[in-house]
Each structure stands twice: as C-alpha cells, then as structure tokens.
Amino acid sequence: MTVPRESSTAAEVTGSMSPEVAFGRPELATAGEGRFSLDRLGRRVVFQVHTPPETAPAGQPRFLPSGTPACAVGQMVHYVDLDGGGTVQVGPDGANSWHPSWSPDGQTVAFYSDAGGSPNLWVHDVASGTSRLVSKVGVKAKLWVGDEPQWVPDGSEVLVPVAPDEEGTDGEEAASPAEGRPTARVYRSRDEPDDTGSIVELNEHYLRENNATIAAINIADGSVRVLVAADATPRPSAAQVSPSGRWVSYLSVALQDQSEDAPTSGCFHDLLLMSTAGGHAAVVASHIAQSESPPGYYLDTYIWHPTRDQLFWIDQGRLWTVEIDDKPGQPRRLAPSLDTLTVTPLLLTRTCTSLIIGIGKGEQATTDHNPVPHQLGVVPLDGSPHTVIAPPTDLADPYVVRQSHAVAWEPQPGAIAVQMRNPSTTEPVLLRVDTTTATITRSWQGPAKLDTVGATPDHRSLVAAYEDFRHPRDLWILDSEGHRERQLTTVNPLLSGVRLGEVDTFQTRVPQHDGTFADATTAVLLPAGVRRGDHLPAIMFCYPGGRVSHRSNQFGGGMPSCLPLTPFFDRGYAVLLAEAPIGPDGQAGNPRAELAAVLVPQLYHAAELGYIDLERVALSGHSYGGYGTAATISATNAFAAAVALQGMYDLTSSYSRLTTGTTTSMYWYFETGQARMGAHPWKAPQRYHDNSPYHQADRIQTPLLLIHGADDDMCHVDDAGMLYNALKRLGQDVELAIYDGEGHVPYEWSRVNAVDALHRVLDFLDRHLSG
Structure with a gap:
C-alpha cells in the first residue's frame, strides 16, 4: 500500500543547507x-x-x-x-x-x-x-x-x-608516575554469584x-x-x-x-x-x-x-x-x-x-x-x-x-x-x-x-x-x-529558505521472528524536483527494532544515523527510512537474520514502486543501527554500499570489555537487553558467533565505510578496527575513519569532525552509487 503525503505549506524556498549549517x-x-x-x-x-x-x-x-x-x-x-x-x-x-x-x-x-x-x-x-x-x-x-x-x-x-x-569513583585510582608510586588501577570482583557484581x-x-x-x-x-x-x-x-x-x-x-x-x-x-x-x-x-x-x-x-x-x-x-x-x-x-x-x-x-x-x-x-x-x-x-x-x-x-x-x-x-x-x-x-x-x-x-x-x-x-x-x-x-x-517562535529564520522535495510512505509485508508476518512502514524522502518513477540512487537508514520511518515527520527528515539529510538530497539521493520490526528486547533472538528478512523486502518494494534504482542503494545505521548495518550486509548482498557508524561488531568481546569508570555493567545489555542474546557467551556461544559481523566477515561482499569516535565508551573503537582488519585481510572494499577525541554521537562532535564525517559519507556514496 502506498500513501502519498501532501506537502506542507511553506514560504518560497531558495536553497540548500550545507553540512556546516546543518550541524551548527x-x-x-x-x-x-x-x-x-x-x-x-x-x-x-x-x-x-x-x-x-x-x-x-x-x-x-x-x-x-x-x-x-x-x-x-x-x-x-x-x-x-x-x-x-x-x-x-x-x-x-x-x-x-x-x-x-x-x-x-x-x-x-x-x-x-x-x-x-x-x-x-x-x-x-x-x-x-x-x-x-x-x-x-x-x-x-x-x-x-x-x-x-x-x-x-x-x-x-x-x-x-x-x-x-564527595563523589565516589569506581576502582582504586591510579597514581601519577611523578609521585613515585605504582600506576595500577585495581578492580576486584565481588563474592556474589553470576551478575550481582554488575548490579x-x-x-x-x-x-x-x-x-x-x-x-x-x-x-x-x-x-x-x-x-x-x-x-x-x-x-x-x-x-x-x-x-x-x-x-x-x-x-x-x-x-x-x-x-x-x-x-x-x-x-x-x-x-x-x-x-x-x-x-x-x-x-x-x-x-x-x-x-x-x-x-x-x-x-x-x-x-x-x-x-x-x-x-x-x-x-x-x-x-x-x-x-x-x-x-x-x-x-x-x-x-x-x-x-x-x-x-x-x-x-x-x-x-x-x-x-x-x-x-x-x-x-x-x-x-x-x-x-x-x-x-x-x-x-x-x-x-x-x-x-x-x-x-x-x-x-x-x-x-x-x-x-x-x-x-x-x-x-x-x-x-x-x-x-x-x-x-x-x-x-x-x-x-x-x-x-x-x-x-x-x-x-x-x-x-x-x-x-x-x-x-x-x-x-x-x-x-x-x-x-x-x-x-x-x-x-x-x-x-x-x-x-x-x-x-x-521562529528559532532559526534561515531554515525557511531550505529547498525540500516530497515525502511518501508505503507498507510491506515482512516475516517476523516467530513465523508470522507484519506490516513494516517505509518513508521515502525525495529531492526537490523529482518524483516517483525517477529510480534514484538512494540510502536506506535502519535501526533494529526501531521505527526510523517516523523521522519523516521531522524537519528535513531529522538525523537518522546522526547525519542531516539535506546534503543527501542536494546530491540527488533519495532517502529510505525503514521500519525494522525484529524480536523483542530481552529475549534470545537472531537479529542478524531477522534484520535482513525485514529490510530486503522493503528495498525491493521501493524499487518496484519506482522510487529507487535497486542496484544503487546503500544501507546505514548508527550505534545498534551500525551493528545492524554490518550484520545485514553479512546476511545479504542486496545493497551496493554500506555506512556503519559507532557500532559493536564482535558481541563476544564487547560483552566483557572494560569501560571507563566501571567494569562489567554491559552484562544486562547482551543478556536481557537490546542485543537480544538471552544469555552470556559461555551459555550461548553459537548465538554470539552467528550474530557478530566480525565472525561473519567472510560473507561480506558489500563495500563498507566504518566511522567511529576514538573515545566512544559505549561501542568501543576496537570493534571497528577488528572488522576493518578482517575485511582488509579478506580483500574486501572497506574504509575506516577514526576521529580522535570524539565519543558516541556524531552530531555532538566538534563541528569540524562532524562535517568531515558527513563529507566522507557523501564521497563514499558518490564512488559506489554513481552507476
């Protein structure tokens, strides 16, 4: 089912919005x-x-x-x-x-x-x-x-x-070498069983x-x-x-x-x-x-x-x-x-x-x-x-x-x-x-x-x-x-001059984790001056378990993957905002396979409706969406390129990685949270292996751009480095950009780095989706 969206009335638009303006x-x-x-x-x-x-x-x-x-x-x-x-x-x-x-x-x-x-x-x-x-x-x-x-x-x-x-700290703080004392930071496990220490x-x-x-x-x-x-x-x-x-x-x-x-x-x-x-x-x-x-x-x-x-x-x-x-x-x-x-x-x-x-x-x-x-x-x-x-x-x-x-x-x-x-x-x-x-x-x-x-x-x-x-x-x-x-209020009068195109939505029947089917809603955002039937190159944004399609109701489509969309429109790309209904949080699942099963039908449907060129579509996501992007291209070759930002790519190593100021507080994320593993890696080693893009790197044929902040304490940069080296060794087309001093959310980075990352994404798409 396709639902055309009426354009909202607005003042006469005169131009585009540069990455510098978009981030500032x-x-x-x-x-x-x-x-x-x-x-x-x-x-x-x-x-x-x-x-x-x-x-x-x-x-x-x-x-x-x-x-x-x-x-x-x-x-x-x-x-x-x-x-x-x-x-x-x-x-x-x-x-x-x-x-x-x-x-x-x-x-x-x-x-x-x-x-x-x-x-x-x-x-x-x-x-x-x-x-x-x-x-x-x-x-x-x-x-x-x-x-x-x-x-x-x-x-x-x-x-x-x-x-x-007074404010508490985790662990024993390290001394300074100039003080003549050992510089060890010491952590000690508790005597409680299982995950009590994490609690x-x-x-x-x-x-x-x-x-x-x-x-x-x-x-x-x-x-x-x-x-x-x-x-x-x-x-x-x-x-x-x-x-x-x-x-x-x-x-x-x-x-x-x-x-x-x-x-x-x-x-x-x-x-x-x-x-x-x-x-x-x-x-x-x-x-x-x-x-x-x-x-x-x-x-x-x-x-x-x-x-x-x-x-x-x-x-x-x-x-x-x-x-x-x-x-x-x-x-x-x-x-x-x-x-x-x-x-x-x-x-x-x-x-x-x-x-x-x-x-x-x-x-x-x-x-x-x-x-x-x-x-x-x-x-x-x-x-x-x-x-x-x-x-x-x-x-x-x-x-x-x-x-x-x-x-x-x-x-x-x-x-x-x-x-x-x-x-x-x-x-x-x-x-x-x-x-x-x-x-x-x-x-x-x-x-x-x-x-x-x-x-x-x-x-x-x-x-x-x-x-x-x-x-x-x-x-x-x-x-x-x-x-x-x-x-x-008119918080930013300059935005009234931004030239934007049309928005449509359509629904696709997609298979679910439990064997049933559901309707997934996809929003299509088009550059100004084009319409359905023009078969544009495109980028699809996803977030596992999320409704990225809702962002079509925000100005300019919001910032999926923490990236403003107007620069994509200016280069002639259509944008697909996909819904990704996979198994529920906290239950053991197979998000890698489930994601491919719900995203690929939306991709094909968008092509059948004439919005996109099926052979020139990239996939992108941020954080769990970055994981989802890498996981999806390890399960399907349907996309011509992919851009993953700030993701986890080896679930086993991420499970036990030390993070700043704490030790094992990520247990819950994997066992009972968003990662959907349902247990620790020693109880479900195959599930962690099968759902980790790093361990499925030999199945990835899609050119991949990895973007990561070096100081990201939520999804560690080591995962991006591991996936990059795996794909490099396997002879695949992969690029890794690490931004020193930056954390998990690109639109909160220093402007020079956020702008550079966006330009890097656009240039990567131009190389791989040019036809």
Whole structure:
C-alpha cells in the first residue's frame, strides 16, 4: 500500500543547507533536554534553545568536570508571551542555562546556569529583564528533566538538588608516575554469584549521577536550608512541593534490586514525604518501579493533586493514593479490580474529581520504554465505578495530552485529548474522548511531529512544539481541534529558505521472528524536483527494532544515523527510512537474520514502486543501527554500499570489555537487553558467533565505510578496527575513519569532525552509487 503525503505549506524556498549549517543550526530543544512550561496564568511559555558549540567536550562525557550535564552544553533559556511579542533570552551570555521553572505569580524564572564555572541557581525577573545569581551553592544537575527548581507557593524559596561534598569513583585510582608510586588501577570482583557484581556497579553509577542533598534556597538572600542530606537512607534524588507548601515529597535514587524475590527487573524508587520546615522523612511507598521511558524517570512515578495535599502513584500495576493533613494517612488502593495499569498516563481530569489511567496486559517494561496502554480508564476519586475506554484499533501508542503536569487537557468540558499514531503513515492523530460516554472523535491528523507543552488555564489553547518535513521545530498555539492557529517562535529564520522535495510512505509485508508476518512502514524522502518513477540512487537508514520511518515527520527528515539529510538530497539521493520490526528486547533472538528478512523486502518494494534504482542503494545505521548495518550486509548482498557508524561488531568481546569508570555493567545489555542474546557467551556461544559481523566477515561482499569516535565508551573503537582488519585481510572494499577525541554521537562532535564525517559519507556514496 502506498500513501502519498501532501506537502506542507511553506514560504518560497531558495536553497540548500550545507553540512556546516546543518550541524551548527540553533534548534528548539527537545522534551528530553528541557521541560517547557506555561506559567500558571497561561501568559508565557518558557523553553530552551540548543546551539551546538564549535568544539565538543572531549570523549562526550555524560557530565563536564564542572558538574554541568553534557546535554546542557549549548542550551539557553528563553520565554515568549502567548499574546505576541518577541522571544526574551533568560540568563547570562556565554554560559549554558537550562531547566527553567516559573514562580507561582509568573513574574520570575528560576533556572540553572554554569556562568560562575559550575551549576548554580539563577533567577530572571520579567519586569526588569535582568538575571542574577541567587546562591553559589553547587547544584547537582541531572541528565533528565525533573530536577528543575521547585517553588514553594509563596515564592520565597525554591527546592533544588545540591551536590554532595564527595563523589565516589569506581576502582582504586591510579597514581601519577611523578609521585613515585605504582600506576595500577585495581578492580576486584565481588563474592556474589553470576551478575550481582554488575548490579552493584550499576547502583554505584546511579548513586554518583543522581544522589543529591535536597535543600531550600531563599530567593531574596540566597541562604540555604538542608532538608534531606545526601547520605540519608534511602539516598534522596529529586523533590516536589505539595500544593499547600507544607510538605516535600521526594524520590530516592532508583537502584536495581538484586534480591531473589524482586517482583520485576529494572530499577526501583522509594517515595518519601517530610515537612518543608524540616524533620523526619516518612516512607509513603517503597520499591516503586522506575519509569523506563526517558525523559520521565523522575516525572512519571507520582503526581500531587493540584489543589490539596494528596498523592497518587502506580505500583506493580495498581493505583494508590494517600491524603496528608497533619501527617500522612494510610495509603489506600483506588479501583482495586484493576491490577495491570501502565506507568503512564496518570492524570487528573479538569475538575480534579477523577483520574485518567492506562490499562495494559501485564507486560514488563523493556530497557527503553514502558508498556503501552491498550485501554484508558477513568477512575472517580469518590469511589464510584470506573469507566474503560478502548482506543481505535487501527491506531497505536495512546498518549493523553496534558494541560499541566498533573491535569489532562480537556478542549471541551468532560472530553480529554488523546494523541495516537497511525502505523501505516507514521502520522500523529488527535482524538477527543468523552470520559463519561467513551465516545471518540478524530479531530486532527497530519504528517508532523507534535510535542505538546501544556494548555492555558481555561483549556482553550494548547501550546505545542510542532515540526514537519518542511517546517522546522517551533512553538505554536493550537486550537481546540489541534490545528495550528498561531506561531509563537521562529528559532532559526534561515531554515525557511531550505529547498525540500516530497515525502511518501508505503507498507510491506515482512516475516517476523516467530513465523508470522507484519506490516513494516517505509518513508521515502525525495529531492526537490523529482518524483516517483525517477529510480534514484538512494540510502536506506535502519535501526533494529526501531521505527526510523517516523523521522519523516521531522524537519528535513531529522538525523537518522546522526547525519542531516539535506546534503543527501542536494546530491540527488533519495532517502529510505525503514521500519525494522525484529524480536523483542530481552529475549534470545537472531537479529542478524531477522534484520535482513525485514529490510530486503522493503528495498525491493521501493524499487518496484519506482522510487529507487535497486542496484544503487546503500544501507546505514548508527550505534545498534551500525551493528545492524554490518550484520545485514553479512546476511545479504542486496545493497551496493554500506555506512556503519559507532557500532559493536564482535558481541563476544564487547560483552566483557572494560569501560571507563566501571567494569562489567554491559552484562544486562547482551543478556536481557537490546542485543537480544538471552544469555552470556559461555551459555550461548553459537548465538554470539552467528550474530557478530566480525565472525561473519567472510560473507561480506558489500563495500563498507566504518566511522567511529576514538573515545566512544559505549561501542568501543576496537570493534571497528577488528572488522576493518578482517575485511582488509579478506580483500574486501572497506574504509575506516577514526576521529580522535570524539565519543558516541556524531552530531555532538566538534563541528569540524562532524562535517568531515558527513563529507566522507557523501564521497563514499558518490564512488559506489554513481552507476
């Protein structure tokens, strides 16, 4: 089935986008980089803009030595009025600023900045237009949203995570030769059997990154009150303030449970409560499974009722609540007949009299996402019977749109908005769902990427980050149906001149790991001025188990393989964004064979439809997609060239390789995670051998370009060197480019290296796909 995609309206386009511009352009930050928010009166929205720096931190560390998260480098906070007016920058020039939050009166923005050399609390006054440092106390900034400054209701203080005095390290640090002492770094295995040592090391890692003192900082004079010390038991991480301001709730650091009676795998928090005046913290709920969907690690676990001191959370598929007066009451279950609830959604209706929850089928979370709800439920707080709502079966992945963090958006009273995905076109669909009658109306569908921010207090207008193939990501006001009403930001005006072609999608029946068949969606992105039937040379991008086709809804097709696509269009290449449905994470599989089985039919189908020249198509992927690229060309000769970036190519050696700052924390990745090996190499040696491109190198006939950062600590450069030498010895056409000082993600590299890598890919394709 082929589905033509209508071109989005846009200003007259005049040119192309060079690799230099593509890697250096400012963009509206994603939901994972910054938590956009409306002030409580619905007058302004605060957000972040990311401008990639010319020079990236060496090796792409998770944190800089200063304590600034690497993902905050190049971030700057802004706000804009919903009634019109220009964008206002918040924070000092020449520094990184991130994770803003509005004061209760909407007149002040609190945020973090490293203008003083390390992360500190700053505030910006809207009336005066000035920003200032509040306190020099070091903030323990996190990689994920949810650690933003938390205002008390009267606006006098904010709660922030403060850096502990000492940070732990793995192993014994080596001495300097100049000190006259041995330079050995020593690691010692634990006495626990099997993978317990790995769990211990992972927990130490989680504590280093997330453990913090929770402190209240006075906005006027910068004085600091410690509420919970970092070394408290359990170790504190991220806090919220109750609606009355009398209570502080906080999550402990999520740790893996190594006990034999652990209910599920994964990480677990405790939820605790204490008075904002200080004192003893009480455990409200223990051993709550952490959300597995970034960026919701801190935000998805529980919510406060917006107007009274009452908490709600989901634990092992069950819905719980506790009311707090002078002290916490006894937790009690709501809707006790429901016991397969998903982590999200967990929201209150507009009247705050019912909860919106998700009903699953009892599936376990994987390493990168929570189970998706199959139904929605409406649970009245007064104990009345709950209502079950079944979303349309032709759509997938229901997401309840929020008005605020704890309240669902109701474009009409009693009717919530639910965003879903059309699998056949990859397009988002907005539904209006009546919570009383369960009536569902489709209000909007389009070829776009839509990330909702929140709605005004009257629920009339929704603010969202919107982009499509022709429109770069910006903030828009949407009407009650979901249609774009007014653009709020123009982050990069120059992008309106980029000349882009058309986008189509088609579906192909492909075999599955279990012997069944499924529909895989492929997006075709064409250069300007060409059409179906022109049989272009092309490059297909893949990611095993992923839906790369969704990127067709992003501006210019996004960055599959961490590479911007507009330079490929400029050289006349079509782009195929493939869906690669292979066996599930955590189960023993054969990803090498499964990948070839799902990608090759999509390739042939694209040729039959006239989009591509079958004999001039390259395959590319990054990280697990880099592995997938090399694995696929070891199983089929259907591709004329291949480009693998930052992949693992020998699964056995990668399994036990030492990585910086730890030892064996990759066990889980292979045995119960994305690698799909299902066991360690001594139990399943043939599976590791059969699925490693290095061990199948004698089957590779396709010219291959390998690109790797020398300091990649996730997929070690040695794997790329091994595969290169194997293919060289076998007399195959192979090229390896290693970039010193660079890590795992090419679009985060220093610009000169990222641009060079892209030019290298383009030149490689020109040589092998020229016909």
